[in-house]
Amino acid sequence: MNAPLRVLVLWFPDWPMRAALGGAPPHPPTALVQANTIVACTASAREHGVRTGQRRRVAQGHLSSLQVLPHDPARDERAFLPVLQLIEKHAPGVTLLRPGLAILRARGISRYHGGEAEAAASLATVLGEAGFPEVRIGIADGPFTAEIAARGPTPWTVVPSGTAREFLAPYPVQVLRDEQITGLLLRLGIRTLGEFTALAAPDVRDRFGEHGARLHALAAGADSRPLTPRPPDPELVRSVEFDSPLGGADQIAFAVRQTADAVMLALGEASVVCTEVRIDLTDDNGAVFSRSWLHPTCFDASDLVDRVRWQLEALATQSAKEPIDEARAFGGITAVRITPAAVDDAAHHQPGLFGSGTDERLHHAVSRVQTMLGHQGVVTAAISGGRWLADRQVLTPWGERAVPPRDPGSPWPGSLPDPLPAEVFHPPRPIGVLAADETTVSVDERGTLSQDPARIEGASVQAWAGPWPVHERRWAAGGGKRGHRLQIVDDQDRAWLVFHTGERWWAEGRYR
Template sequence: MNARVRRAPSRVLVMRLVDWDGEDAAAFEPVLAALDLLTPYVEVLEPGCAAVPLRAGAGDEGLFCERLIDTVSGLVDQDCLTGVADGLFAAVLAARGGRIVPPGGDAAFLAACDIGDLQATGLVGAETCETLRHLGIDTIGKFRELPPQPVAERFGAPVRRAQLLAAGRFSRPLVPRPAVPELAVTETPETPYATVEHAVFAARPLAERLLRVLDERNLACTRVTVTARTGSGLERRRTWQIDPAISAADLARRVRWQLEGWLAAGPLVHGGDEDAGAVTSLELAPGGLVGLVAAGRGLWGEKTAAAVRAEAALRHTQSLLGPEAVRIAGSSDGRDLDERYASAAWEVEPAPPPPSGPWPGGLPDPLPQLTGTGQDVEVLDAAGAVVAVSARGDLSATPALVALGGRRIRIAAWAGPWPVAERWWSADARRYARLQVELADGSFALLAREDGRWRAVGWYD
């Protein structure tokens, strides 16, 4: 009988430079080059912070961390902290205190962490953490014990994913899966880029192409692998962790950092042949692919690439037609539908203030989705006579039919009327009554009677 060999599960080591200058991303390349000698795969979480996979049981993790710290200190003369755990999230938090979480101990380690540490997932903002704290949820352990459905309903899909991370039930391997070939974008210039500065010019359009390809497929990515190839056949490759909602400008900036880092670490080709050292191909390949909804983009306040382009289009419209031409709608205070809706010039005026509370005599929610129609109608009783409304708000007969556009439609149900008397002391005095009806054809309407005639002032979806 052949025995099946069970491979030890992988562990994650996160290395973080304590006093790293985040603006000097190129200077981080010597550290990454040193890590390349220790492991076949290095993932850059951010400048100054990287993660590498470890095989559990392969050796003394503490000794490996000490050697890594000494190596990094010799390269950049900075203090370094390391953290080891089963999963990336726990390893990131462990690196803050230089801890090694024992195998199988992620859940216990995370349980005692402060609720604010959820921000390290990139899925939870500071405001959400403060809301949870006010609710008495001050540790990650208490957070993961919350019922999952209310968490998703109250805070949205990204926070639910963070809860799965906290429970150790949602993770991703450090070693990336191969990207779908058609999603990778490549720039192969007719004249090879003789300098890194020349290659940088291609970074922005290449980043835009990648985000456009992903957006057309309703995808986002959490990692991007930058590959540069030279005429000598040398290939350099590095993977960066990115925000799923990254803009083309920010992605191009990451590519520039990487190219500058490679240049700072040494020439892209050995020898003196300048043409052989020119960059003949620059490639961006996405990894960690997720759907837009799974990434929480678009539905929970994070900007998608499409949203960024839409904002650019709106600003272009403003430049052509004036700043007042693009307006945003909002709800406001008032009784009538015209008063319940307000608008403001986009990015020029403050947004319409939200309602301060129930308005006396105001129409209850939900409001009609289609307003401003002002169609003339007639509300009739069973005998075909017009139904009137008295000064005290009483109907003259039971509503039975609505005459609209040459048709008579039976009223299946109705509510009201709600009489309104406004500014009775002034020349602008106004008196009207509203009636909600459900028609036999399945439509729902808000009707108003004023000055002896009925109008359809709104339709419900």
């Protein structure tokens, strides 16, 4: 068996709060909100019961004086770039996992300082003197164990080689960060990683698939042992050259989107995923700027584009000697090359499909279709808030996280209760709702029908209910959007949801 990979993880607690508020903690009670949900909060806010994942109104119920700010992930990244540069000066090879969390191989720096504890103490001292006294450092076998160690109460924690399983055993299964599997484990009465690792590995694989087996290995502290990287196929490398040098980070990131999709398609055809990637940027003077990036699981196309953007921002910051906004232009880039440096079997990273176990073909097939149709060609649906059916559906390109523009958990007076129509017309389609004398049924200001509905879409009306008023944005010029809904069942056993606005009827949806 290969020796475990010793890594050093640096964790900066509550980094999004520091990026938003500036300066070292303590900070006043403050929380960051995205989609009306708390995504980060200060330690002083947690003392009053505020937690990440809470709805905004619940958090403010715990602390009425809570300051609430919008979350800006790009700000977190920009603020962390100078920290990465500082670490790089004292420990070359540092890799960003996410803003506030960095990782590097422990071997080189520990040899330089004469031991792992001495290396952690040196880094903690350097960062403390630079204004980051809150940093926590963990050294262990593999990234997962090292990150758990870094979250300990002391400035640094060293887990001796070969003792990761014993170190992780008392931790709750929630540290695996997989809601589906940890929820099932809790229902089975398995609450700690030690209890999880007590299960036989073949039984875990049979029940949870390869993804569950991977989590089982993590819980046993074996996440570094299988890291004998397969040599990447040279055909997995993709590059793009620009006719004229590009200077804006967003402009270049947009231009490499198709290249990133092509890398994912090549990986999919080879039935592998990328766990480490090297990105080479070539400027208009012929200089090449390279950097390797690690991922705790595996990269997707959006991750690759993000790494290109982060590398461009770091390059611009280094040349300007000060943090800059990502939209600011800098020296032109003429080519970008993306090289998978380490790959792994795709089956180890695929979640179950509809509860039927792993299906490694899912990601490959969808990625290939998306590459052929374009970034917007394959989308996933998420539920958003709203009064109209079309407002409650948000379509997001495959591989990106869906962020509903409106909170689906908030009350929406006038919205349609369950069950909802199975078919939604977007945009609504015009439809005729006629009375017995073939005249169009109308609705007056008081919500009263002029006549009973008799025909709809060429069929006879068997039953109907309503109308119900829907009126939103009353304060807007022109009185906002208003109308009246009606449910109609015709003699062909079709149930319609229609609404009347102005002088016309529109079909909003149809029940099946």
